[in-house]
């Protein structure tokens with residue numbers, strides 16, 4: 001059977017105009033795994049409230065980070081795809097969960113090249129209902145409706161694979177080598193606490209308290225919070241960071257529900273007020289730089305840190321198209337193809 005791989009990332013608007021941002025956010029936020037409330041309530045919230053104001057505000061943010069070639073997230077994902085393709089004999093496709101580069105088009109392009117068996121590769125180190133799950137569910141729906149003879153297998157969350165932790169730690173170490181820092185903040189995209197409880201396959205483990213994520217459980221296979229805390233622990237260990245000089249926080253909260261805490265903005269503020277002068281910030285929920293790293297962290301986060309007395313604020317780039325990272329992806333794909 002001819003094999004191929006489809007890398008899948010989140011997606012971006014076609015352009016940073018309020019019109020295109022509105023279209024993109026409409027698709028994104030109407031996903032039942034992103035805003036997980038009943039359809040009528042979701043439509044009222046998204047179409048009646050969020051889409052009335054957010055597109056203008058988000059478009060202004062996108063305009064600050066947009067590149068001549070397009071959305072950073074898309075351009076970086078394309079560069080990564082090209083590097084992975086250089087190392088593999090099988091076709092390597094790229095698709096986005098939202099926006100114009102659809103998963104349907106990505107699957108069709110592979111089928112057109114004769115592929116009969118696809119490795120679906122969500123580009124997210126940690127599992128989340130709003131990221132990995134929505135990709136795998138949609139791909140299966142598309143397979144049933146349009147590609148009934150195609151075999152699709154999904155690559156699971158890779159947050160604790162030693163080779164991933166190594167590549168991530170190496171890239172952070174290389175970037176911070178000659179930088180001034182006395183604290184490393186690991187900031188992950190947040191999710192509503194409710195998402196964590198919904199993904200708990202034991203239905204009773206996740207209490208989102210001080211201990212559940214450190215207590216071994218089957219629930220952790222699908223616990224975003226546990227997986228983020230593990231990445232921090234493993235990378236800190238690898239980099240030899242001392243206790244008290246690093247911590248985890250969660251960014252990009254939207255709406256009024258409780259999301260995973262501590263929140264990144266409040267953490268930056270607290271650390272600055274407590275006397276941290278030189279902060280490095282890493283964002284391991286994202287494999288590519290995007291609005292959430294380039295604007296929310298590198299611009300807004302830095303401004304906040306300076307306001308509360310901080311000096312240096314270093315935003316460590318995501319893995320992006322790092323050569324070691326591309327080689328690791330190619331190795332994982334090869335291992336799958338051989339199995």
Ligand SMILES: C=CC1=C(C)c2cc3[nH]c(cc4nc(cc5[nH]c(cc1n2)c(C)c5CCC(=O)O)C(CCC(=O)O)=C4C)c(C)c3C=C
Pocket residue numbers: 010011012013025029034035054058071073124128130131189190191192224252254285286289290291292
């Ligand atoms: C409202 C709910 C949202 C959930 C839940 C959520 C989870 C989630 N998102 C990412 C990765 C990215 N999100 C990005 C942008 C973004 N995310 C939300 C909302 C939720 N995300 C919104 C409304 C936006 C758009 C921008 C804005 O208006 O603030 C991006 C950046 C995309 C880009 O074009 O650069 C990424 C990447 C993860 C990993 C995650 C759960 C773990």
Ligand SMILES: [Fe+2]
Pocket residue numbers: 189252
């Ligand atoms: Fe998001």
Ligand SMILES: [Fe+2]
Pocket residue numbers: 205206207208211212213214223225226
């Ligand atoms: Fe937990």
